[in-house]
Amino acid sequence: MARYGMVIDLDRCTGCRGCMESCKIENNTPQGSYWMYVFRFEEGEFPATQVRFMPRPCMHCDNAPCVKVCPVGARYKRDDGLVATDWERCIGCRYCEVACPYGVNTFNWGHPEEHYYFDWNAEGVAPEARGAVPPWDNPSLDEAYGPEERHIAGAGQAKGVVDKCTFCVQLVENDSDPACVHNCPVRALVFGDLDDPGSAPSRLLQQKPSFRLLEEAGTEPRVHYVGGNPPTTETRQIEAATAEV
């Protein structure tokens, strides 16, 4: 069985945040919720400063702290490597959120349907949309996935539950790449079977030295980075994306 993972080429990333945008549309994430987050970093002292970018999806850890602490098994590890959240079972205790060292979890603080950026039902939208399926009406987000047949796709499914990056399980199960990978204009994100030495991400890992984030935490992430360095304690974030509800 394929065991999926992602390789992110930091040499290629231009920090355009297009992946964040496509993720929001594909997964219908409400306001303030970024399943994919792109850091823009500044390093060094003026005039020798350098700007770097680092996309941060969920790491889909093999030894995931969030899976360990979930009291009801709503957060679980799938055989194909994905860490999934069953939004039908989640009780909203947010233990996964405090346990995660990467800060990838998002909670539905209010009624999600009241917290979207754009009202598709507003006057004049329908002719412009020309019959496109709006994100909130995407039928693939409400289906059950995996041999477990659990509801794990899409954001904003219920008030008071946690969700996070699913690696776009609704696309991956239909042999497609996640939305962020599709949408990256410079192919900085590469997705595939890390167990297959011939897959695109595996070949990239063979070519370039790589690292994983917070390796010392022992979480064994399935997201690898090539072509750059991990952030240090000297790294400062600039231009943080606004995340408010």
Next chain:
Amino acid sequence: MAQRATRLPYGVGSISARWIVSAVLLAVVAIAGWYGWSREISQGMIVTGLRNIGPMGGATWGIDVVFVVYFVGVSFAGITVAALIRLAKLTALKPIARMAEALTVVSLVLAAFAIMYDLGQPLRGIVNLFRYARPQSPFFGTFTLVISGYLIASLVYLYLDGRRDAAECAKAPGRLQWFHRLWAAGYRDTPAERERHDRASFWLAIAIVPLLITAHSTLGFVFGLQVGRPGWYSALQAPAFVLLAGVSGLGMLIVIAAVVRRTVTDRSHLPDEVFRWLGNALMILLLAYLYFMVVELLTNIYTGAERERDVTGQLISGDFAWIYWSSVAAFVVSLGLLIVRFVRKSAAVGLLVTAGVLVNLAAIGKRYLTVIPSQTHGTLLPYETGSYAPTWVEYIEVIGLFAFGALLLTLFAKLFPIMPVKDGDAA
């Protein structure tokens, strides 16, 4: 007139105007707290000051969790006193056994409420925790050992310990007779019955002591096993939770015992010796806890990893310094008061009550410092520094819980003697 002749002990069943006024006031505040919760249920937790850790720069666990930990800590009192009486043969503490047990039961009920306040889906919480419980989660122990096991054991102990007095009270005719008969459940205080009953309480006390350690440790593990939050991952976390639980529990028990001595009874039934014992026990636990605090502080500032030191820096000279140092001051002042009392060898209930209140305030401060800074200032990736300020909803929920707890205790004191009526010989 006939009723006055057979009046129940310790003011049970006799309701004064003053009692009604205070009960109504407490009920109003408790209902206000539930109104806060209703806002949370209808609009979502957006009405709280909580937000996501990371990009949103918030704390996802706030004062609801702080008070879960605090109330479970206070519940320490009942088991300790019961165990001391039964196992260490400390018969001097007998007069406060029942109020200690009642305090344990009430504070566990409050902790259960605080957990519900913290859940995004409280109803699912109740159902799914039974359907899908995972023992691997540190939360499992909080729900099973602490809220269920501890609560049931304390209720059984309270019940067994009260049967003798229930039988005594059931002799008096009145509106509450049915209740006391129900509690006594056929108990008639024959020597054989008394012996069997004492044996049961003894074994229950033995069974409860390991619960005392494991339950409070489990709550420490909720934090101490998390490598992703600087300031939490520490082997000291679980034992420190046990100790601080003892400090806040005994402190609260002193306050309640003093209130009972003031309102319900007098010195003859609640002698100075009880307070001397409580004061000494609190002093020893407080000394041990302060030692833990120094060890923790020294480890983190001397050799802590960068992020650990950042969080510790926030405590001693950053955003949280005022809470940290006022908690430390409250602990040190209480210790001073307890030592003064110890040296003077008098009961000095006034000093003890001051110390009891101070250590509880400091315990709340310390619980806050455990829960919040590691979330807002402890992200391992370079997110912006977060912030957290509770909203009125969270404040009113917590104040409502205190009022509800006080209401439960005052109601209990009117239904059943808060102190033993017939002093037992066995122990």
